[in-house]
Amino acid sequence: MGRRSRARRLQQQQQQRPGSAEDGGKRNGAGWEGGYPEIVKENKLFEHYYQELKIVPEGEWDQFMGALREPLPATLRITGYKSHAKEILHCLKNKYFKELEDLEVDGQKVEVPQPLSWYPEELAWHTNLSRKILRKSPQLEKFHQFLVSETESGNLSRQEAVSMIPPLLLNARPHHKILDMCAAPGSKTTQLIEMLHADMNVPFPEGFVIANDVDNKRCYLLVHQAKRLGSPCIMVVNHDASCIPRLQVDVNGRKEVLFYDRILCDVPCSGDGTMRKNIDVWKKWSTVNSLHVQFHGLEILQYAIFCALELADVSSELPGLKWVPGLSQWKVMTKDGQWFASWDDVPHNRHTQIRPTMFPPKDPEKLQAMHLERCLRILPHHQNTGGFFVAVLVKKSSMPWNKRPPKLQGEPVEPRAPVPPSPVEPTVGCASNPLELESKLAPGMSDTEAVERAENSGSKKDGVCGPPPSKKMKLFGFKEDPFVFIPEDDPLFPPIQKFYALDPSFPKTNLLTRTTEGKKRQLYMVSKELRNVLLNNSERMKVINTGIKVWCRNNSGEEFDCAFRLAQEGIYTLYPFINSRIITVSIEDVQVLLTQENPFFRKLSSEAYSQVKDMAKGSIVLKYEPDPTKPDALQCPIVLCGWRGKASVRTFVPRNERLHYLRMMGLEVPVDAEQEAGRDDSSGGDPAEAGPPR
Template sequence: MGKRSRQRQKNQSGGRDRDNAGWGAGYADIVKENKLFEHYYKEQGLIPEGEFEQFMEAMREPLPATIRITGYKRYPDEQAWHTNMSRKIIRKSPLLEKFHQFLVSETESGNISRQEAVSMIPPLLLSIESHHKILDMCAAPGSKTAQLIEMLHADMDVPFPEGFVIANDVDNKRCYLLVHQAKRLNSPCIMVVNHDASCIPTLHITSDGKKDILFYDRILCDVPCSGDGTMRKNIDVWKKWTTSNSLHLHGLQLRIAIRGVEQLAVGGRMVYSTCSLNPIEDEAVIAALLEKSEGSLELMDASADLPGLKWMPGVNSWKLMTKEGQWYSEWSEVPAKRHTQIRPTMFPPNDPEKLADMHLERCMRILPHHQNTGGFFVAVLLKKAPMPWNKRYPKVICQKKTYQTFCFSSLTISLCCSAEEGAAVAQGTVTQQDGVCGPPPNKKMKLFGYKEDPFVFLTEEDPVFTTIQSFYDLSPDFPKLNVLTRTHDGKKRHLYMVSKELRNVLLNNSERMKVINTGVKVWSRNSDGEEFGCAFRLAQEGIYTLQPYIRSRMITVSVEDIKVLLTQENPYLSKLQDDAHAQAKKIGIIVLKYIPNPNNPIDPQCPIQLCGWRGKTSIRAFVPRNERLHYLRMLGVEVFREKQGQGQKPSDGEKEGKGQEEEQPF
């Protein structure tokens, strides 16, 4: 689902993902009626004839709760589930208390995500492959970002996919909500950054020993919008909706979309989406973008990608209405005094032939009454050539060479190079070589919000890593250069890992971008481990990333052993079965590994890996609470807690990696 306006984001604590269940005092008194809204959409003719009353009735109904299972098959292959119950019913009904606990716990552990059905559409239309470099331009709170990460990890046997996701948001505080969402998936291929999407910086990478511009294979452009498609769950839209919202947002939406296609690789795909039904925010932006592209972009027919989806084709004509009720059908009708609020790009192109060539009918508008969903708009764009303004380079003669001036949406630079070299630079096929003049140094980037700790990669000679490699007998192909920490000085508390390509991005853009978070935690300092030869224990978050490289300190455990380890805080070694008990006596820091037995279908048929620690007489599993509950459910252990017990203080083992419990997603 698209974003709300910035002012609305400030006024609403929950942002776009707040649902009926989160209503505060006064929300129940809001009347679900807005005559201006009805008049506007009747006049636009977006709703099929005879269906307008059905449309309005659906908008007044609470939005059904939908969940997506964290898996590596694509929706709708039984990976997403649609209920006929609202979120409020699930939270408040005593009969559903056990189900509600399950949803909250599994969401926190990253196994499911509460995500509106229409919000799942844009990532699916991007057709993600594991090697794709992906930019999510306006990512918070992160449900779509989570989808993108899952698609990168389609093959669970590959711990480091070649691709990555850079998730951006302009709001510094919402970036931390985005971090919380992404961390649930424990991926080394995600980076969260904090920039204005309309002028997000161009990043560099090193390729074959030379610096190159980073162009993305896939871009999700889910822009801030008026959000009138969310009336079923954001009830305040009923009383706040006005035609002014779309007029104020159109320019920002177009600037973000332009910046997106500038950074898209030729042959790449960008999905533009909003949770607004308004053509001023939808078709108008797409039409303006296509017109400016001069054939560099093509609006794709993506209907075959989701054959079961019901949608209305995009429209070729629409009108604009001011808050005073004045209608305009084309730019020539707009009086000069309104030219600062109303822009030519808000109207359909005047040239019928040009309009036909755009194929705006390939846009998809999802109406709430067709599938019992929210309202939504989505368009898929294919980049066939560099954008025209990246090709134009007027010559300015200098004494040494010919300077070429390159104009980007947010930057003009002059390079001292030949015309042929300049053309290649503008199109992104080559970059500046040694001896070629470049732009002046960038001004120091202004930082807002919290000051982030630095990202420091370990060197091959770092004594910390030398000890770790020996202690865990890491295989020779372990990518040790991808290990980083968050401090230059003092003892390193945690060690993280990123993929090779994200390391490339970090090393080449430290002064160009504001990174909020990246990587997955793989080791944590535990001074007690020094007596065993290593001060770093394994972190559960990164165990599935590390395990393929670890060649020692493994204990094979049974289903009964796992039950003991996850239900007791520090069980005695003697409580393990004989085989596991004998192995544990010889090892301190350990990986507890369950290997499924295909001849015993009653037991779980997927591997389970837990991080542990053996003391003198006892053993402990360092597993976050919700992940413990997840595994216990798999093993058939009852984990439902009565309400009176929910306020009890968690054990030390439960505190580990606990996360933000106050952010109840259901």
Template sequence: MGRRQRRQQQQQQQQQRRGRGSGGWPEGGYADIVKENALFERYYRALGLVPAGEWARFMAALREPLPATLRITGYKSHAKEILHCLKNKYFKELENQVVDGQTIEMPQPLSWYPEELAWHTNLSRKVLRKSPQLEKFHHFLVSETESGNISRQEAVSMIPPLLLDVQPHHKILDMCAAPGSKTAQLIEMLHADMSVPFPEGFIIANDVDNKRCYLLVHQAKRLSSPCIMVVNHDASSIPNLQITMSGRKEILFYDRILCDVPCSGDGTMRKNIDVWKKWTTQNSLQLHGLQLRIATRGVEQLAEGGRMVYSTCSLNPVENEAVIASLLEKSEGALELADVSSELPGLKRMSGVMQWKVMTKDGQWFEDWKAVPSSRHTQIRPTMFPLKDEEKLKALNLERCLRILPHHQNTGGFFVAVLIKKSAMPWNRRPPKLPLALKVKPEPQPSVAVSSETGEGDVVTEAKGEDSLAKESAESKKDGVCGPPPTKKMKLFGFKEDPFVFLSEEDPLFSPIQTFYALDPSFPRINLLTRTQEGKKKQLYMVSKEIRDVLLNNSERLKVWLAFLLSAWKPIYATVLPGLLFRPWP
């Protein structure tokens, strides 16, 4: 017997001992994940989130596959053309089609989504790919998805951007944006008026994971908006940015903030099957603190009168009402929950709860922080419990939160709360102004890093090193150069990032492009930029004047990470993509 034959025989013997066939797969295939979790059922039965008599329907819905949902993306005029094509051509071709002996259910519009721009269907990817009768429809969906005209997005994921009430002039922060489906909705709302190629508003989309930022840029890239930039930062400590207002620098406060925080995800059981075997209350207990820190940082950066939407794909009150209640309590009246019961008519929802309990991963219940033994104080925190003062609890209006249950409209589970900021947060309020005679020039202080405690009205004293750094970079900013601080050099993955250099009015690079595309003389060429100060400029990027202002005012705080560009220029302003991705400069 040769060496190769002996090796093959040994491999077969090992596979047989492991219960695997000749192909390496388990004999009989992998066992299906059992959609049972006794602790999950015990926990949610005890909390009473599901109305009486609906528990069986609730659990049955969780065990069913999630319907595919698609949203027609892009700007309104084009989206309506795609909708007309879908309804009058492809959906009609699906009528009375039989696949595997079953008549295909026709796609239906989501009753609560405006203008029939979102649809759901029970057609699986397997059926779409392998059925000859659906080949044309499948090819249409693939091509339109690649071009950005159609996006597969879970139905409940579409709710938070709709409740933000975005207007074209709003400055928007998306705190945990990746993979970017909600960000895409925000871009569409920003460009609601197609006659305005450069809205006054803009979107700063953030995610802590730089790999997920690539997905985020890919999503934003398809919509070709010059009014978005992507930053890579921890949302719980995202720094304050500066903008120019009336000729002077001011801290940037956002009109709208989307705070879709990381969560345990037990509302996604229908599509993430692993949640069934991995679910435990420990996940919620570990995430509560992070969720509260992110939400707190969000409201610090929210402008007075602004709106922030907090959302999770979890049903757990520890991640939902507990976070909102703690935020409202420490705001001392600066925040209030908005009543959105009349918004999105047709959406079935449950009101937020006023009372809940906390359970450990081993099934032990606690109804009050005082009952928690000191050995568990690092695991369970006071902010996880509802307030004991009935009057204070009632004043929070937690019933204005909304919870989406899967069996009500054949969706995933979700939670949303809409917060309105009435005044500055207590720890950010300005001290009373002193008379001129009492003002004393303070002694120079050490450098103070921007943190989550820096917010409205806070004065940050910078060290002399940073002052000199600002002076050194002032000249380069005059020339439109936006790059990392000259005194620091940082290499990421072995590559040194090049700066963004804005084109001057006299730069000869743009003239041939203007002539070729017959661009109007009013085209804002100063909003064009390149990635090099020396040598041949091979690529041009486009931003709005507001994003340009953010770039030039914050180059020492943000490190340019990478950028994307459309492969070809188009003579429509709104189709030129900036696609900027930033990383904070340490």
């Protein structure tokens, strides 16, 4: 049976299902209306729990419950580090948002999107437009296509508002080494990548993001999210967050423990704050879930925090964000509504379900020193969001086994309190006398020796406070292809270097491929720091993906001076090192190149024509620089990969990226033409064979 026949049969089966969309059914959280009952947004146990603990400020209960029962507003975030951010913001505000004014859908006035008051530079917006309205309304069809296309291009992210808060408060900088412990699906990870690339003139920031998730399938969703941003500084790994391997790096020929500057730890939770988008929580919520995830979440946190940490006061860091302080007193409730005020009240038969760490400290001085009021609790009714909890922990002093001196107060490197680098291994127990602990470590002991000494000593053996014994690494899913760095004497590189006149500073040792046998078909690049991590930890961790594609082999590359063509995915990283094969084009040239299949040389401007006419066939770079004397023209640079044929030029740019540039130039792209516009570069097709020979 052919593909079309199978597709037709599946379509017919779908149409015959009761309650299907074709039958007029409408989908809700439980399934299709008519096939399944509507979920009632009530849970008496949930209400009893929240009211007893006074989680909601007095007098706000009705507003709180009313907000929970309303659909969650749609929110979007503009990718902040790209030079196109201002152009996208201008396009949104002056075109698409203006078209929404005075618009009604099904008798309901459409709310014009508003910026999130606490997100910097108007780069995040929210609206009452649901996906259902966007898809069904002809008036909103162009706006919906814009959102879909720009999201695929990595220029927009549809991300829940409260999810944007932790990366902002993490205060990451381009030189920071960051661990994202429970990263999938990746919206926070993309924010961290943006922070690394705050200066677009630096193709390889010193910092990097290692994004981890325990779910193998969700790791590939994470890869998709991260690859939209085209960064050589991201690595996706697949481990249980409670036992991420201790990594090593080479420091001047000596193996040292990898120390992280920032750790984002989005641990499993009870899901209360997701009721507005995951309405199944209404009927499934129970304290049993909370008690279960508390133990697993604590394991993960222990691999991220240390006894020298304290809660940071971030109350002034996001002006406009409404929140309430963390609680310092609470009780624990069982699934049947029984309360326990302290661990002493818990009967022995409950000790496997309820644990001492679920209660606040009994010592008033210790409780006060914790400053739990510095935690942020975001309630749904305060700013029409989901619910969220944020705790920012800052390392104020070195670990007892860590001889690296802490940064001094007042050091201008960090605007917040100083944060000495931290290894991922936790401390679980502490010696009663820190001075006694210090004396057990040899003077001048390195970080690595100290961590290994503490680890080998166990949690409390000999009074040493250190990480728990390492757990055996568990591997999930399929075995990944290897990451093989190109040897310095590999004969494939000199022709590439000569053809593109690569700058001597080009880091060729950062090139890698995913095969050990046969021809190398695609070449990727990582930053120097991630190369260090890969080379020294291949047996310790399961890497799902890293690097950015910069070159693809032509099937008939032997006919040309170079067998590898440029890949659009990595062109912004690679371009600063290329000194040949560059054609400077005007904005009119860009329009021609993006709207015509194989424009002849003569269709280009005289300046572009004079550059391309005597150039040898093969891969080229097409560069547009904005003219500051023409404020109405596109004011962000564009770098495109192209191919110089016998008599014509073509671009090799993914469809959505092509549409993005056309929109930024103010050109209207018909909705029915979007599916046909452009050609996806990710297929690795051979430009020498594509299209009519000219």
